[in-house]
Amino acid sequence: MSEYNKILKENVWYNNPVFVQILGICSALAVTNNLTNTFIMTIAVSLVTAFSSLTVSIIKGFIPRKVRMIVQTLIIAFYVIIVDIILRAYLPDISKSLGPYVGLIITNCIIMGRAEGFAQSNGPIISFWDGFTSGLGYLVVLMSVAFFRELLGFGTLFGIRVLPEEFMSWTIMLMAPSAFFMLAIFIWVAKGIMLRKEAK
Amino acid sequence: MAPDISPFVLFFASIFTSNILLANFLGMCSFISVSKDITSSNGLGMAVTMVMTITTALNWIVYHKIIIPFGIEYLRYIIFIIVIAAVVQILEMLIDRLSPNLYMSLGIFLPLITVNCAILGVTLFMQLRYYTFIQSIFYGLGSGLGWWLAIMALAAIRKRVDKSPNVPAAVKGPGLTLIIIGIMAMAFIGFSGMLNVQ
Numbered sequence: 001m002s003e004y005n006k007i008l009k010e011n012v013w014y015n016n017p018v019f020v021q022i023l024g025i026c027s028a029l030a031v032t033n034n035l036t037n038t039f040i041m042t043i044a045v046s047l048v049t050a051f052s053s054l055t056v057s058i059i060k061g062f063i064p065r066k067v068r069m070i071v072q073t074l075i076i077a078f079y080v081i082i083v084d085i086i087l088r089a090y091l092p093d094i095s096k097s098l099g100p101y102v103g104l105i106i107t108n109c110i111i112m113g114r115a116e117g118f119a120q121s122n123g124p125i126i127s128f129w130d131g132f133t134s135g136l137g138y139l140v141v142l143m144s145v146a147f148f149r150e151l152l153g154f155g156t157l158f159g160i161r162v163l164p165e166e167f168m169s170w171t172i173m174l175m176a177p178s179a180f181f182m183l184a185i186f187i188w189v190a191k192g193i194m195l196r197k198e199a200k
Numbered sequence: 201m202a203p204d205i206s207p208f209v210l211f212f213a214s215i216f217t218s219n220i221l222l223a224n225f226l227g228m229c230s231f232i233s234v235s236k237d238i239t240s241s242n243g244l245g246m247a248v249t250m251v252m253t254i255t256t257a258l259n260w261i262v263y264h265k266i267i268i269p270f271g272i273e274y275l276r277y278i279i280f281i282i283v284i285a286a287v288v289q290i291l292e293m294l295i296d297r298l299s300p301n302l303y304m305s306l307g308i309f310l311p312l313i314t315v316n317c318a319i320l321g322v323t324l325f326m327q328l329r330y331y332t333f334i335q336s337i338f339y340g341l342g343s344g345l346g347w348w349l350a351i352m353a354l355a356a357i358r359k360r361v362d363k364s365p366n367v368p369a370a371v372k373g374p375g376l377t378l379i380i381i382g383i384m385a386m387a388f389i390g391f392s393g394m395l396n397v398q
Contacts, residue, residue, distance in 0.1 A: 019374075022229070022232055022233070022374045023229055024229070025225070025228050025229070026225055026226050026227060026228040026229055026317040026318075029225040029228070030224060030225045069311075069314075070285055073281055073285065073314070074278060074281075074282075077277050077278045077281050078278070080277055081274060081275070081277055081278065084274075084277070085274060099328060100321060100324035100325055100328055103276075103277050103280075103320065103324050104226070104317050104320060104321055104324065106277055106281055106320065107281075107316065107317035107319075107320050107321075108317070109229045175385075175389065176222060176223050176224075176225065176385045176389070177382040177383070177385040177386045177389070178382075179225065179382075180378045180379070180381045180382030180385060181378075181379065181382045183378050184371070184375045184376075184378035184379045184382065187371070187374055187375040187378065188368075188370050188371045188375045189370075191369075191370040191371070191375065192368075192370035195369055195370055
């Protein structure tokens with residue numbers, strides 16, 4: 001069990017895909033001005049990562065080394081299509097507002113990174129767990145970014161108004177630059193804490 | 201319905217007002233990791249522009265001539281990514297044959313492009329916004345040039361800033377890069393209002 005715990009800690013904090021490895025922020029920053037969208041998006045990414053790691057780990061013996069990248073990409077694309085179909089069937093509004101970003105999960109570097117770096121050399125169950133916790137690390141960071149962006153940009157959380165009407169919303173929080181700034185501040189804080197721990 | 205925008209407007213808009221990187225956040229991974237040095241940024245920018253233009257045109261043809269007539273729209277992600285991977289592969293072999301010098305400078309970056317989200321992103325935007333064939337080509341080319349411009353600008357800024365001794369240890373590296381990108385994105389917002397595409 002300790003191994004699973006270790007992987008959880010690694011992926012959510014010490015080796016967090018977003019603020020330590022700076023992976024997979026491409027398609028994600030764009031959806032962080034709204035908590036609901038971010039939540040759906042990150043859950044989708046976690047599931048795709050988990051299942052594609054599982055699949056890669058199961059069939060890794062049958063893939064010739066030379067074509068493994070393209071096989072991995074196809075496996076990921078397969079799961080993304082499933083996610084896309086499910087979203088369009090059950091959450092059509094969110095699917096519409098996410099636009100092309102659901103399809104762009106295919107090129108999310110975290111998924112490829114986990115498939116290549118972990119699932120390729122480990123058993124199925126632990127690969128699934130590794131993929132899922134990587135997604136969780138991603139979820140935590142993006143939800144925090146989205147929390148501040150939605151709160152200050154609209155004065156709402158999950159679409160429910162929390163700040164008083166008189167609050168002047170910060171339009172910049174809804175535009176592209178704020179996503180970069182928020183993530184930068186997040187990295188700054190997280191790295192600061194890590195460095196302080198190391199110094200002790 | 202195809203939007204009624206002149207291809208040239210689309211071309212300039214995709215470079216400045218709706219820059220694929222600074223407004224749509226696509227292609228960030230390689231943008232951050234490669235922009236440490238100007239020569240490689242230049243090579244990657246060139247490769248991205250080339251692949252983006254070709255794949256957008258090809259994917260338009262594939263989407264309108266194969267995917268829609270056969271009614272296999274649910275498979276489009278897989279088909280798009282296969283087209284992109286194939287183009288990158290063929291381009292790699294061609295460049296190796298025709299211009300070994302260019303191959304040497306692009307070499308390591310070409311395969312990376314397959315998983316560059318900006319490439320797939322442009323294809324998906326092209327399809328979602330119903331661009332015509334000509335519009336798609338100009339959109340692909342413009343987005344590639346916009347990406348190239350952004351990475352060159354960032355590499356030039358980072359060359360100076362990364363050497364600065366006054367940066368706090370915790371923000372050094374990616375954190376600082378993101379702040380610079382944020383400021384660049386704000387600067388690019390200044391272009392909006394000039395042209396508009398959506």
